[in-house]
Amino acid sequence: MKRTTILLFLFGSLSIPTLQAQEFDPSRMDSLMSTMDKNNNWMGSIALSKGDKLLYKKAIGYANLADKKAATTDTRYGIGSISKTFTATLVLKTVELGKLQLNQTLSAFFKDIPNAEKISIRQLLNHSSGVHSITNDKDYLTWNTKPQTEGELVARMIKGGSEFEPGSKHEYSNSNYILLTYILEKVWKKNYPDLLDQYICRPLKLEQTTFGAPQNATKDRSESYKFLHEWAVEPHTDSSIPLGAGAIWSTSVDLVKFFNGLFSLKLINSSSLEEMKKIDSGYGMGLFQMPFYERQGFGHSGGIDGYSSLAAHFDADNYNVALISNGNNFNNNEILKFSLGELYKKPFPLPDFSMVQLTNEEIESMIGAYKSEQPPIQINITKDGNKILGQVVGQPAFQLLPKDKDTLVQPQFGVKIIFDRKENRMTLHQNGHTLILKK
Template structure:
């Protein structure tokens, strides 16, 4: 009787194992098929994609070339510029400083920049939520005149601060890189560290993001993916001084490090649960209208399931990540050509995982 029971248990374990293998292979094929619709040139720029469910990596693949000229294949370990995904780190840095009592999101920016126009009516909260009304400097006609210039944060702020406001603070939501530039400078003022040092020491080092950096084209970075522009023929990316994207878009990372980042957020390593709830709250305009943005993340839905997501775009690179908090699903994708946005792909992959989760309840 005991032997029969043992055999049945063994058979059940084997069945569950084979079912899990079959399930994993099915998911892998579905994701491979999605990627092949965009990344169909094995000799061109490529991308890296990672999917995690409940802390376990269930998909991690690279496609295409990390360097076309040297004919180097992409690997999952490649380091990419992540563009506006940088805003997540800037927002969390601000909230870390709030928890330390060094600032408050209700502070007006005139507390830190006394000469900023209308600074008494614009708060840190407005900067975090893209509701400040400040002109986005990346949309200014003269932006290319400073693109290669190494500017101090204050000089970059001076470039746009006297531009007319798009609207009164709190009246509308309008995505805005200038606001996150101001946040980076405020981080420097209250922490007595430059933005690069604060992010690398207080965040990257603290949670083991050992392959993440403030971007540099001169520093030797192991496993760097080189950036390209598309069109009739691929071209090397346009060079830009990383003092320009700064706190709105100047970081580099890997998909594995980004998973560490997501796990640090989940486990309240950097900020408390109470603060985290504020970060991921649908904040409101002056008239009470809710916006689909927290602090550094878009708050959306896929298949009626709530998501936290953000993409990034910078010369030669595009990035995207989606987190599904109710299911603990994380999907992140990087591309080393700004001709191939991973945004739709990452959301489609997340949709596949969500649907399979529903089927297997």
């Protein structure tokens, strides 16, 4: 349900020659997974396919740390907002069958939502509705583990008011897909799990994909974790809240089957798929663009509780990639980039997790509050024993790892901080952006 950033991977010149297809070699993928496993940076599974052919699958880490239950490729994880791709597919299928129209307004189903008479199904799908996202509420984490009714969630959306005039801009809102879940159930007079099973899981034989955590297959169920000093279990968001915006559980193997089935028109027709792929201000219908050099991919990311995920389809060579994690202290975009590099024979170096030991004096010289005027950001650098922590004011703390006496990194968020002690400042590098903060 968290909005996970999808990086635009390495835009390259269109003059780069197309490489000849070669047999996929899994050895470097094994090395990547082994490196992350040995350094305790990532737990989860990954799968790569070419059409219907599975090229690679691997799981590392634990499904349950308390029980020391190792993860397998059958372990199921919360996929978070990749659920939106499933929900958008169901909506487009419903439109194909004449039971719903993209220009139909929300007022036919929820007349009390602000601007309901102006908001279309299309605008819900591509996040241009202006409906308030209830997951942004300040008290969200005080009630997200408790069951919620339709009336309670809709009341929160109404209370939040309209964020902007429908169609005037795009802004990610989980409420859009919560409402689409309710609309599907009202139109079909069936519950969402049954629709998911009937129109997606059974046609594609997705036997390990469920709405909510698997109830009768606990051996395949995972817990999720957040890393600070060590892995700590995260509580589960109740499935009645994210619904079709983020409550689906699956495996990486099932996800590559789903994306292959969607793009090979096994679920919806070509016109519907083209609607999903229409990008407006960066947003499609349950899809985002994912360029890799001259190739164009479509996919989605996800994050809920301690789970994070990425999945994508690339028409060039019909590749599908999916990764799901239940414990993440490394950047998923880097894993996806490495995987695509292996598929397209554009290799990237293995991640370097080597660290140095700083002296107490070197650590103390970094401690302090660092501020930027534009944008107005404050990052506090503190220590806990021999661990260095960073915290953006108003957000949770995270551990920073020393690469040398002047440089700290946070692999999960792609953060690198370089300290200039003489000038009492630090330079923050993240996702191609640079920001100077003064102590």
